[in-house]
Amino acid sequence: DAEITQSPRHKITETGRQVTLACHQTWNHNNMFWYRQDLGHGLRLIHYSYGVHDTNKGEVSDGYSVSRSNTEDLPLTLESAASSQTSVYFCASSSGSNTGELFFGEGSRLTVL
Amino acid sequence: GQNIDQPTEMTATEGAIVQINCTYQTSGFNGLFWYQQHAGEAPTFLSYNVLDGLEEKGRFSSFLSRSKGYSYLLLKELQMKDSASYLCAVRGAGNNRKLIWGLGTSLAVNP
Numbered sequence: 001d002a003e004i005t006q007s008p009r010h011k012i013t014e015t016g017r018q019v020t021l022a023c024h025q026t027w028n029h030n031n032m033f034w035y036r037q038d039l040g041h042g043l044r045l046i047h048y049s050y051g052v053h054d055t056n057k058g059e060v061s062d063g064y065s066v067s068r069s070n071t072e073d074l075p076l077t078l079e080s081a082a083s084s085q086t087s088v089y090f091c092a093s094s095s096g097s098n099t100g101e102l103f104f105g106e107g108s109r110l111t112v113l
Numbered sequence: 114g115q116n117i118d119q120p121t122e123m124t125a126t127e128g129a130i131v132q133i134n135c136t137y138q139t140s141g142f143n144g145l146f147w148y149q150q151h152a153g154e155a156p157t158f159l160s161y162n163v164l165d166g167l168e169e170k171g172r173f174s175s176f177l178s179r180s181k182g183y184s185y186l187l188l189k190e191l192q193m194k195d196s197a198s199y200l201c202a203v204r205g206a207g208n209n210r211k212l213i214w215g216l217g218t219s220l221a222v223n224p
Contacts, residue, residue, distance in 0.1 A: 033211075042216040043156075043200070058211070090155055100144065100204060102212070104155035 002027040006091050006105035014113055019078040021108045023091030031094045032074040033102070034058075034066060036087040043090070049074055050096070081112045115139045117215035119201050124221045125191055133186045133199050133218045141206025147175055147186045148200040150217065156200055160186070188220075196222045 004025040013019050025032065034046040045058030047066040055066050063085060065077045078085055091105040117137045125131040137145070144163040148156035162168055162177035162184060174187040188195055201215040 040216070043202075043214040045211060048211065100212075101146075101158045101161065102148075102156075104157070107155050 004091060004093055004103050004105045006089075006108045008108060009106060010109050012111045012113065013081050015081060015083060017081050019081050019110065021076045021078075021089055021091075021110070023074045023076065023105055024072055025091075025093045025103070025105075026072065027093055027095070027103060028071060029093035029095050029103075030071070031096050031100075032068070033092045033094075034064070034074065034076045035090045035092065036060065036085075037090060037107075038087050046076065046089075047074075078110075081110075083112050086110060086112045115213050117201055117203060117213055119199075119215045119218045121216070122219045122221070124223060125188075127191055127193060127222055127224050129191050130187065130189050131191060131220065133188070133201075133220065135184045135186070135201035135215060137182050137184070137201070137203045137213075137215075139182075139203050139205060139213055142179060142203060143206045144204045145175075145177055145184050146202045146204070146212065147173075147184075148202065150198045150200060152197070159199075191222050193222050193224065196220060 007022045030051045033048040035043045037043050044060045046064050049055050049068040089108045092102040094100050094102050119135045147159040150156040160175035167176045172189045177184045198217040198219045200217045202212040
């Protein structure tokens with residue numbers, strides 16, 4: 001069965017370290033998204049991609065970067081982790097059809113100390 | 114600005130019916146989605162409305178009125194497992210395929 005997986009599921013890091021969260025989908029979807037979810041803020045879009053070599057900034061992109069070298073993967077990098085980036089991160093993908101249903105990964109809980 | 118409003122919390126009884134409302138103000142409209150999110154898990158897709166009216170899918174139904182900027186999710190024959198957060202999201206118009214998310218409604222189903 002097709003799926004979307006994230007790794008690591010849990011990570012604790014220190015302020016200033018570089019962190020990469022992996023996202024891999026086997027749906028063959030063109031569209032991929034990274035969200036963070038925090039109490040009181042709901043889901044906020046960090047970066048998104050509509051295809052290979054395409055990346056776009058979302059509403060909270062500062063301090064984050066992504067790259068899309070193939071259809072399956074969209075890794076999210078925190079260049080220099082900050083405590084404000086402690087959050088739960090969700091990767092999602094969609095086919096780009098009219099319904100645009102998003103399929104979410106299980107989430108990655110990141111703690112920055 | 115763009116805004117989606119839904120109640121923060123709701124409580125209902127097992128076996129009952131509950132309606133979760135969502136109102137939206139967006140610069141364009143190309144569909145409204147409802148997702149369910151259990152605590153500690155990822156959101157999962159429930160329904161999609163792009164035309165006015167009611168879409169029924171088993172125990173869950175979703176209604177849309179574009180002229181009123183209003184939608185509701187109707188859950189019938191509530192079960193304990195329906196205790197979750199319900200997220201309303203609107204997709205913008207044209208090539209803007211990004212979703213605008215509400216903060217979610219936390220539903221507690223009591224025995």
